[in-house]
Amino acid sequence: MRSFLSERAKNTGKSSIREILEISKKPGVISFAGGLPKPETFPFEDLAEAARRQIGENYRQSLQYGITEGVIEFRKEMIDWLSNFGWSIKLDNIIATNSSQQALDLVSKAFLDPGDVLFCGLPTYAGAIQSFQLFQARSVGVPMESDGMNLNVLEEEIRRVERTGRQAKFVYVIPDFQNPTGVTMSGRKRKKLVKIAMEYDLLIIEDTPYFGLRFEGQEERPINAYDNEGRVITMSSLSKVLSAGMRLAVVVGPENLIDALVTVKQATDLCTSTTTQWIALEWMQNHELSEHLAQARSHYRQNRNVILEALERFFPDDERITWTRPEGGLFIWVTLPEGVNTDELLFDALENKVAFVPGSGFYVNDGGKNSMRLCYSVLQPDEINEGIKLLAEVVRRHLSAASPAREE
Ligand SMILES: Cc1ncc(COP(=O)(O)O)c(C=O)c1O
Numbered sequence: 001m002r003s004f005l006s007e008r009a010k011n012t013g014k015s016s017i018r019e020i021l022e023i024s025k026k027p028g029v030i031s032f033a034g035g036l037p038k039p040e041t042f043p044f045e046d047l048a049e050a051a052r053r054q055i056g057e058n059y060r061q062s063l064q065y066g067i068t069e070g071v072i073e074f075r076k077e078m079i080d081w082l083s084n085f086g087w088s089i090k091l092d093n094i095i096a097t098n099s100s101q102q103a104l105d106l107v108s109k110a111f112l113d114p115g116d117v118l119f120c121g122l123p124t125y126a127g128a129i130q131s132f133q134l135f136q137a138r139s140v141g142v143p144m145e146s147d148g149m150n151l152n153v154l155e156e157e158i159r160r161v162e163r164t165g166r167q168a169k170f171v172y173v174i175p176d177f178q179n180p181t182g183v184t185m186s187g188r189k190r191k192k193l194v195k196i197a198m199e200y201d202l203l204i205i206e207d208t209p210y211f212g213l214r215f216e217g218q219e220e221r222p223i224n225a226y227d228n229e230g231r232v233i234t235m236s237s238l239s240k241v242l243s244a245g246m247r248l249a250v251v252v253g254p255e256n257l258i259d260a261l262v263t264v265k266q267a268t269d270l271c272t273s274t275t276t277q278w279i280a281l282e283w284m285q286n287h288e289l290s291e292h293l294a295q296a297r298s299h300y301r302q303n304r305n306v307i308l309e310a311l312e313r314f315f316p317d318d319e320r321i322t323w324t325r326p327e328g329g330l331f332i333w334v335t336l337p338e339g340v341n342t343d344e345l346l347f348d349a350l351e352n353k354v355a356f357v358p359g360s361g362f363y364v365n366d367g368g369k370n371s372m373r374l375c376y377s378v379l380q381p382d383e384i385n386e387g388i389k390l391l392a393e394v395v396r397r398h399l400s401a402a403s404p405a406r407e408e
Pocket of ligand 1: 035098099100101102125127174179207209237238239244247248249
């Protein structure tokens with residue numbers, strides 16, 4: 001039988017990270033691989049109450065189709081929450097989506113033709129790489145620094161692409177506690193990025209699911225808040241702050257671009273689940289999201305502290321080994337010396353009953369081989385300590401294999 005697959009389906013790889021997550025679920029393995037929020041941070045009892053009332057008493061709306069833009073009351077409630085972060089949004093500038101991954105799909109459908117160029121971090125979120133790949137776009141990576149994407153390199157890359165006669169479409173960034181590095185973009189770079197977008201006539205896609213999960217340092221305004229020209233589209237997910245299973249996010253942007261997303265969304269799924277929008281709305285009307293998040297933030301802060309101390313204590317004392325120090329979110333990024341291959345190291349780690357995600361899956365080029373993402377969100381402190389100890393043993397073995405002359 002001939003192949004029935006479209007070119008785009010043929011050329012899009014399965015997520016290697018999802019496969020690693022499956023393997024790392026083996027009993028007895030301490031896994032830093034998953035990127036899940038801690039289930040206890042979901043307000044499950046209050047959500048159950050809201051669900052019972054919304055489905056039982058508001059079924060005419062909560063079990064019915066809704067408008068593609070999303071339930072008006074839900075969008076208004078989200079505008080209210082986002083206004084806490086110095087951001088003023090009108091109803092025509094915000095839509096609800098079946099979470100951020102769908103927003104990425106809609107952005108790709110609306111803005112990317114095959115061969116179009118976009119810029120993203122090196123490393124960046126693997127689900128975005130997969131979505132851009134599905135639409136046959138060319139993702140050009142720009143190295144990450146401790147305060148966000150290297151904007152000098154970004155400008156060089158934009159000019160390089162222009163010299164080839166192409167024009168890029170957008171820059172994709174995760175400014176808050178980036179997945180996978182945990183890095184936050186500084187206010188200075190946020191402003192400068194908007195300037196660059198103006199100068200080279202680009203859009204900015206701002207993806208910020210960890211927004212609201214800052215447990216240290218000073219809050220940064222969304223990049224969108226610096227934009228006066230209508231060049232920024234922001235996706236803000238409720239997955240990490242209310243519930244991942246409800247699959248809810250909002251997308252905020254200029255009316256003309258939001259309109260384009262609505263058209264594409266009509267053909268994709270008609271509307272976002274009205275059921276989850278009504279449940280989330282009732283919960284948000286009765287509770288303060290910021291107050292609820294205090295508990296999640298304190299849990300993640302504690303685990304971040306435990307993993308930083310464990311890395312300091314158990315990892316080899318070698319100046320070529322570095323890791324990030326996130327001020328929020330769920331991830332730490334570890335860089336090992338050149339020559340150590342974390343794809344291979346993972347097999348030995350699994351033998352030693354510990355798992356992580358190798359860095360290469362977050363790269364749009366063949367880089368990242370000597371790095372790894374560690375997620376500290378769901379483990380208990382003693383599991384983190386034990387897991388880092390087990391991982392350190394494997395790292396030590398691979399260090400001597402990579403450069404035998406090295407002394408610890
Ligand atoms: C940067 C980034 N964007 C989008 C997503 C997808 O989130 P959602 O559950 O809103 O689809 C994730 C999930 O981990 C993420 O880290």
